[in-house]
Amino acid sequence: MIEIxxxxxxxxxxxxxxxxxxxxxxxxxxxxxxxxIGPSGCGKSTLLYVLSGIIKDYExxxxxxxxxxxxxxxxxxxxxxxxxxxxxRTVYDNALLGxxxxxxxxxxxxxxxxIMEQLGLDGLAGRYPGQISGGQRQRVAIARSFILRPDILxxxxxxxxxxxxxxxxxxxxxxxxxxxxxxxxxxxTHSIEEAIYLGRRIVIxxxxxxxxxxxxDNPLFGMDDLRLKNEFYMMEMEIRKIIKGxxxx
Amino acid sequence: MSLKRYLTYFYAAAVVVAxxxxxxxxxxxxxxxxxxxxxxxxxxxxMSKILVHAGFSLYRIFMxxxxxxxxxxxxxxxxxxxxxxxxILSPVVYLLYPIPKIALLPVVMLIFGLGESSKxxxxxxxxxxxxIVSSRDAVKGIQKETYFSLKSLGAGRMDIFREIVLPASMxxxxxxxxxxLGTAVSVLFFTETFGTKYGMxxxxxxxxxxxxxxxxxxxxxxxxxxxxxxxxxxxxxxxxLCPWKH
Ligand SMILES: Nc1ncnc2c1ncn2[C@@H]1O[C@H](COP(=O)(O)OP(=O)(O)OP(=O)(O)O)[C@@H](O)[C@H]1O
Ligand SMILES: [Mg+2]
Numbered sequence: 001m002i003e004i005x006x007x008x009x010x011x012x013x014x015x016x017x018x019x020x021x022x023x024x025x026x027x028x029x030x031x032x033x034x035x036x037i038g039p040s041g042c043g044k045s046t047l048l049y050v051l052s053g054i055i056k057d058y059e060x061x062x063x064x065x066x067x068x069x070x071x072x073x074x075x076x077x078x079x080x081x082x083x084x085x086x087x088x089r090t091v092y093d094n095a096l097l098g099x100x101x102x103x104x105x106x107x108x109x110x111x112x113x114x115i116m117e118q119l120g121l122d123g124l125a126g127r128y129p130g131q132i133s134g135g136q137r138q139r140v141a142i143a144r145s146f147i148l149r150p151d152i153l154x155x156x157x158x159x160x161x162x163x164x165x166x167x168x169x170x171x172x173x174x175x176x177x178x179x180x181x182x183x184x185x186x187x188x189t190h191s192i193e194e195a196i197y198l199g200r201r202i203v204i205x206x207x208x209x210x211x212x213x214x215x216x217d218n219p220l221f222g223m224d225d226l227r228l229k230n231e232f233y234m235m236e237m238e239i240r241k242i243i244k245g246x247x248x249x
Numbered sequence: 250m251s252l253k254r255y256l257t258y259f260y261a262a263a264v265v266v267a268x269x270x271x272x273x274x275x276x277x278x279x280x281x282x283x284x285x286x287x288x289x290x291x292x293x294x295x296m297s298k299i300l301v302h303a304g305f306s307l308y309r310i311f312m313x314x315x316x317x318x319x320x321x322x323x324x325x326x327x328x329x330x331x332x333x334x335x336x337i338l339s340p341v342v343y344l345l346y347p348i349p350k351i352a353l354l355p356v357v358m359l360i361f362g363l364g365e366s367s368k369x370x371x372x373x374x375x376x377x378x379x380x381i382v383s384s385r386d387a388v389k390g391i392q393k394e395t396y397f398s399l400k401s402l403g404a405g406r407m408d409i410f411r412e413i414v415l416p417a418s419m420x421x422x423x424x425x426x427x428x429x430l431g432t433a434v435s436v437l438f439f440t441e442t443f444g445t446k447y448g449m450x451x452x453x454x455x456x457x458x459x460x461x462x463x464x465x466x467x468x469x470x471x472x473x474x475x476x477x478x479x480x481x482x483x484x485x486x487x488x489x490l491c492p493w494k495h
Contacts, residue, residue, distance in 0.1 A: 052401035072403030084398035088416035088493045097412070101402040128493040148402075 002028040002051065002152060002184055007060035009046050019209040020046040024060070026203060026212065031182035033221075035199025037189055037239070043210030044188040045081055048154045051186065052078045064152055075102060077150030077183070079158045083141040085129040092116075092125040094140050098148030107147065115146050118173050120166075134161045139170065146177055153178075153185040159194065171198060192239050196220055196232060204242055214242055258477075282462050291467040298452075298464070303471050305447040309365060310430075310437050310479065313372025318426055320373075321380030325422075328381070329388025330406075330414055342381055350374045351439060363444040371440045376429035383425030387418030420494065423487050427480065434476045449475070 007024040010017040021043040028034045036044055049055040050062055053071035062069055064076075077098070078084070085094045093100075095116065099107040116122045119139045129137050138161040145153060158174075159167045175198070178185060189195050195202045200221045204213045218235070226232055266284045273283045291299075328335040328342075354371060361367035395417065399409050441450025449472040456464035487494065 049397075052397075053403070054397050054400050070403070071401050072405075074403075076401050076403075078398065078401040080394075080397055082394065084394070086395075086398075086412060086416070088419075088491070089412075097398065098402055101399065101404045101408055101412075130493060144398075154401075 001030050001063075001065055002026075002186070003061070003063040003066075004051075005061040007047075007050065007058060007062060009043065009050060009055060009058045011046075021050075022209045022211050024210070024212055026215070028184050028186065028201075030184055032200055033178065033185040033187060033198060034201045034203055035187050035189055035195035035218075036203045036205060037192065037195045037243070038205030038210060039207045039243070040190070041208050042205045043208065044205065045156055047210070048078065048156050048186065048188060051152070051154055052076050074152070075148060075150040077145035077148045077153040079141045079145050079153075079155045081156040081160075081188075083129075083137045085137055085140055087129050089128075090125065091121060091127050091129070091132065091136075091140050094129065095121070095143040095147055098144055098150075102148065111149075112147055115143050115177075119143050119170065135163070135166065138162065142170065142174070149181065150183060153183045155185065155187040157188055157190065160190075167194075174198070192236050192243075193227075193232075195239070196235050197226060202239065204239065279460075279462055282466060287463055287466040287470070290463040291470060294464065294467060295471075299449075299467065299471055302447055302449050302452040302468070303475060305445075306437060306441065306449040306472065307475050307478075309368045309441075309448065310372065310433050310475065312365075313369045313433055313437070314376060314426060314430060314479070316369065317373045317377040317380055317429060318422075321377040322384050322422055325381040325384025326388055326410075326414060326418065329385040329418070330410060335385065339385075342378060346378045346382065351436065354440060354443065358444060368437070368440045368445070368448075372433045372436050375436050376433050379429050379432065380422070380425045383428075384418060384422050387421035388414055390421075391417045416491075419491050420487070423483055423490070427483050430476065430479055430483065434472065438472070 004024050004026040007021060008019065009021040010019050024047065026034070036047065038044055046055065050058055051064070051069060053069045053076065064070075064074055067074070069076075075098075086097070089097065096105065096107070096112065099105055099112075113122070116125065119142060121136070121139055121143055124132055124136060124140075129140070132140075138158065142155075142158055145155070159170055162170055171194070187194075187198055189198075196218060198221075199218050202216045202218050204216070205211065206213050216239075220226055220229070220231055220235055223229065223231075269281075269284045273281045324338070328338050351371075353374070354367075357371055357374070358367045361370055391413065395413055396409065399412060404412070437448070438450040438453070441448035442454045445451055449468050453465055453468035453472070456462070456468060
């Protein structure tokens with residue numbers, strides 16, 4: 001479970017502060033997927049930095065499973081917006097970085113191979129990040145977070161660099177793996193469609209400084225052939241209205 | 250490290266020699282002999298006269314560089330990685346860096362004698378500061394985002410050092426050793442003109458005194474070749490230590 005209470009984050013710079021997030025209150029139950037959507041610069045990445053222990057200087061309370069955020073003690077799977085791969089490690093070593101740090105490199109090799117294969121990375125294991133495409137790099141970052149088998153999973157626009165078909169395939173792989181392990185997940189996205197497809201709940205943030213505009217339960221989550229259904233478009237229109245500030249608050 | 254790149258070295262050498270030939274042809278003085286006669290001379294005296302000097306020079310410069318790197322790199326990395334250490338050591342380094350240490354040669358020779366150690370220490374004294382400062386700045390220049398994935402994994406300081414700090418700064422460390430090599434050749438030459446009967450510096454100056462310009466140029470060529478060989482060794486190191494760069 002992730003509990004966020006009155007979270008405000010300010011960045012310090014030369015002449016004062018910049019408020020990136022303001023008064024965020026949010027609870028994510030065990031095994032929930034929460035999609036966070038909001039305009040560029042509204043503080044989505046900042047929220048994940050707080051939850052993954054990268055930003056430690058904030059106001060308010062943030063608890064993971066009842067404890068303060070502690071990356072050393074907890075298993076936090078984080079997919080960074082810029083993938084966060086180490087240029088000097090091969091695709092394979094990058095994918096196993098989490099295991100290396102957390103468990104000294106020991107892990108379920110079968111599962112590793114399964115993930116690598118599912119994400120179409122099995123032929124790239126020996127290459128360096130500089131020798132693969134942007135979409136492949138993004139899939140390495142996804143593989144790393146899955147292989148870690150985290151307690152919570154934080155994904156920052158994890159499918160943004162993939163083409164439409166690969167994206168849908170990768171989203172389904174994510175749902176399949178999520179369904180098996182039911183990890184509490186926050187997925188940041190700028191795509192309304194993706195939010196409806198992947199989020200059991202959808203959190204809409206306001207433009208900077210990011211505040212929560214609305215938290216919606218998503219009745220469409222998990223529906224078969226969702227993308228073909230009429231409700232899908234209705235929901236998309238509704239969210240679009242809220243983001244534009246016209247809808248019910 | 251492709252074959253093509255090595256062909257370009259030959260290319261460059263040919264251009265230099267051609268240029269040299271033209272100048273010697275135009276100026277036509279004994280102080281600039283034609284490269285052909287120098288090469289013939291070099292072939293004749295290399296084994297008998299130059300090899301022993303080349304061996305001494307190679308040893309001194311290699312040891313000087315290696316010790317500078319072995320001591321300088323860890324100090325620089327530690328300074329870059331530990332702000333507290335940096336704030337203590339940086340003033341000392343900045344104070345010592347600009348001192349013309351070459352002028353300390355008499356002092357160093359007085360303390361360490363006329364043997365090999367004083368020459369090696371002289372090279373170290375000058376090269377090590379470049380290496381310390383470059384290594385430190387390499388670490389400081391690592392983008393903070395690079396650390397994010399390891400931070401989110403709760404990695405310890407040693408993990409972060411091994412996974413990020415060391416590999417991220419390796420290319421710049423090797424570059425600083427390359428730059429140091431150029432300096433080391435000059436320092437070596439200078440130190441070998443005092444208190445020794447061995448080394449390329451001695452050989453070149455001695456030939457000059459004896460007005461044997463063919464020998465002198467042969468020595469200069471060999472000293473250059475020594476520098477080039479060390480350069481190539483650093484290239485090879487980069488190839489082995491930074492495989493992601495290719
Ligand atoms: N280090 C920093 N110092 C000052 N301001 C910052 C810093 N990092 C981010 N910001 C500001 O904080 C705000 C939130 O940034 P953040 O990266 O969280 O946005 P985001 O919602 O992830 O945007 P995007 O969708 O473009 O990725 C932005 O307006 C940004 O300009
Ligand atoms: Mg972002």
